[in-house]
Amino acid sequence: MTKPWHGEKPQICVAHAHYDLKAEIEKRGLSLPCEQVNNLESFKKIAANAEILVVSMLWKNHILDWAPNLKLVQSVSAGVDHYAHDMFRERGVHLCSAQGVNANAVSDHALGLLLSLSRRLYEARDDQKKTFWRPTSTNANDRLQELNSKTVLVVGFGGIGSRVAALCQAFGMNVIAMRRSISKKSPDNIKMITKNDFLKTLTEVDAIILTCPLTSETFGLVNAQAFAAMRPDAVLINVGRGKLVDEVAMVEALQQKKIAAAGLDTFFEEPLSKSSPLWNMENVIVTPHAAGETQFYERNVVDILLHNIQALENGTP
Incomplete structure (x- = not known):
């Protein structure tokens, strides 16, 4: 040839x-x-x-x-x-x-953000700089969280999403995964949904992890309506694309405590503007589109x- x-x-x-x-x-x-x-x-x-x-x-x-x-x-x-x-x-x-x-790297990063939010490692780092020894809270709701038995929605089930799901299962989490269609055989112990069930499913989950590509169907997927559906103790992780999320609606949801926290590696405009309120939010972890770094x-x-x-x-x- x-x-x-x-x-x-x-x-x-x-x-x-x-x-x-x-x-x-x-x-x-x-x-x-x-x-x-x-x-x-x-x-x-x-x-x-x-x-x-x-x-x-x-x-x-x-x-x-x-x-x-x-x-x-x-x-x-x-x-x-x-x-x-x-x-x-x-x-x-x-x-x-x-x-x-970089499927391994992005998956690791997503779990790192989820663990950092559940164990509030960002607070520990801030306290370390202040030489502050945080006492254990008498209120169980204010204590650090375990991932075991929590439910996570993984949006996108390609190479990255499927590995994120496996890692979440290793921590004892219940996994729901969203993909464009569910004609393929579903993996064991993972509930599969399509976009039609997205908003309804948000009411059931403790965390949502975005790993899907940006398309006309996923642009602005997590909008004001989605944040209104999420539970106030839920967290958002985005290692997909910034434009999957309505950033204005997300800032409002975080400020008004409609959701508990966010771990963000991608943003609507990059680099993230120095004027963005996300930089200074205590319940937000910002990483500079570094999830794929390895x-x-x-x-x-x-x-x-x-x-x-x-x-x-x-x-x-």
Whole structure:
């Protein structure tokens, strides 16, 4: 079969400011020609020869005009909603998601936020800075919480959502999972719902964890109506996309104690504005879209990239 490249091996360009993917590619010993740049200006100078581009947030759709030889764009993140899919189809360029690249990391982060809220570790850190030894409360409702026997709704049941569900079950939680359809066989001990039952289910759960992608169906999913349905002792965890949540409604719900707390890794606009009230809320943990961060990121991305290169060469993209 004729390979889709001009030469024996593809010309790879990595455009990323943080991950040293070139070094990881070279470690594999495959002698793949690769250049790495950390900004768009540098990429524009070498774009004409690029046949494969590995990129994420540096992506702009006009890059397709710079790189006439481009055959494949490998995103280093699972989300590809910021790419113009129609332009890719028109030009015959393959767009590859890195789905699963950080499923373990994001799942760990979601559970970390949930545990931090239930055990109020954020309060402990604040007390530590004040050298304050908090006494045990005589009111049972004011004490630290256990996860065991609580009910969690995991929204999205792909690689991340299914692992979050398994971790929650390991802590003795009852898991409800929401997916687009439930035609597939449901996992053991997990109640599956669709969006039709979303609001009703919110009245039953102690926590909601968002792991789903951003689509026209999920944009603003957690809105004022959803917050009104949630219990006042419930918590919200978002490791999905910021625009899954109506941020104004969330701030109001937190301020008015319609919900107990939130652990947030993604926001409607990023970076989160310094003027946002979320920064200073005692019942909110803010992390800077870091849930997917892992020491294994380069390794995982290159594994996916090499798989996709092989698939394209074999004619099975």
